[in-house]
Amino acid sequence: MMAQPCTDTVMLEHWHPVVSLDELRGAGRCRTVLLDRPVEIVRAAGGARVLCDSAPVQTLVQYGYVWASFGTAPAPLFPFPEFDEADRRFVVTGVFGVQVSAGRAIENFLDMGHFPYVHTGILGEEPHTEVKEYDVEISQSRDEILATRCRFYQPKAAVSSDEGADVEYIYRVPHPNCSVLYKSSPVDETRLDAIYIFVQPMGQEKIRAHTGMCIIDDASTDLDIRSFQQTIFGQDKPILENQYPRRLPLDPRAETPIRADKSAIAYRRWLAAKGLGWGVIPAGA
Amino acid sequence: MKLYDFELHAECYAARLMLSLLGVTYQTEAVDFYPEAAHLAPEFRAINPLGRLPLLEDGTLRFGTVQGILSYLAAAYDPTGHWAPDTAVLRGEVAGWMAVAGELAATAGQARLIETMFADGDAEAARAGAEALLRVIDQHLWFGEVEGRDWLCSATHPTIADIACFPHVVLSEDGGISRQDYPAIRRWIDRVKRLEGFTVMSGVFPTSSAL
CATH class of the missing domain: 2.20.25.680 (N-terminal domain of TfIIb)
Known part of the structure; x- marks a missing residue:
């Protein structure tokens, strides 16, 4: 049907x-x-x-x-230069079906506030729950959203980490349904690991989430890397599927954001400015 | 003891949960069930001809079905005899609910694999089958609460039958099956989550302690 x-x-x-x-x-x-x-x-x-x-x-x-x-x-x-860097591992962590709109999935990918509660012991843990001030810009020339200076304490930031650390993140949203995040590599502190989510919108409230990474890590096996990312995604999935409405509301008054949601606010504004009307609840609808 | 395991696999979770409840230490070996389907590869079939996860190895023993694993663990590692009780009535009840767990795997579990990992099959038919089972389980648990019974079987404690059914029920939303209409099932889920030694999996969250 x-x-x-x-x-x-x-x-x-x-x-x-x-x-x-x-x-x-x-x-x-x-x-x-x-x-x-x-x-x-x-x-x-x-x-x-x-x-x-x-x-x-x-x-x-x-x-x-x-x-x-x-x-x-x-x-x-959009450009994704890290994909072509020869010394990076490109690992497809799999594609998962989720009953949610593409916009909700991208917003969840951008959100750091849920780390200690949803990814407990991996991407966050209490009492380190504060989302510190970060910067967001909508680049007109590249037509993408960039969130920088994002920092978060992570007990196990990657499959190759063996201790907790303050991890720095950069998020890019260069496509309404795709995002790439860059985080400090536990193996080489001068480089950033790239983790992507490419969302395939099957319908307005049903997606296939393609995830994977381009990382600096020659020790972990594909299976280790995959298991780590699948565990994270499996934790997000029930949270995503319990967000109502499933479509992303673009009216700024529809949901109440907090300061930590700065990137989500920019994302919704960016989508609204494009005139997107599918998979979302447009302002004034 | 070694468990051949895949984090997001419902029946692997049943095995991990049982091991945790019994306080048995074990190691895991991850098998790339998805996307690589490594459980169907000749190397894995050499140790489990059924091509199925989970597989438990204890010394030279191997158990390649979840029913076998739970029954063995309870018999070998539970000195109280609670998890697989030895009375005629409870043996019959446990065997019956273990069979229902198998039917949940084929319906709710299959709907989850279709929706989440794009397995072949008819998701609508799988959901219809699951809903029919969940209605019966919900009624059974609701009448149980009225009679002072907290678990699937008539013992005063949970059995391996609860553990076998639990993953498919708690993960039902992945297959598009809401538990909104099954209040007694939701309370039973919380009781399982409050057992000493309970452990979560990716996608299953802990609950608060009882008031």
């Missing part, structure tokens, strides 16, 4: 992730749903081909994923 296909031009004009190359290589093909439309991804020359009702859909292979767009002229995908 499929909902009315999405007709929101903001969503239609973007590239959306549909499957990791890792998964496609293993499975050969993949059937999924994008913007309420059934799509099929098959291996082809150049990487992959996406089909919808047997008709070809614009396809892009980048950053380890197959991306698709139903738009007339989708802009190039």
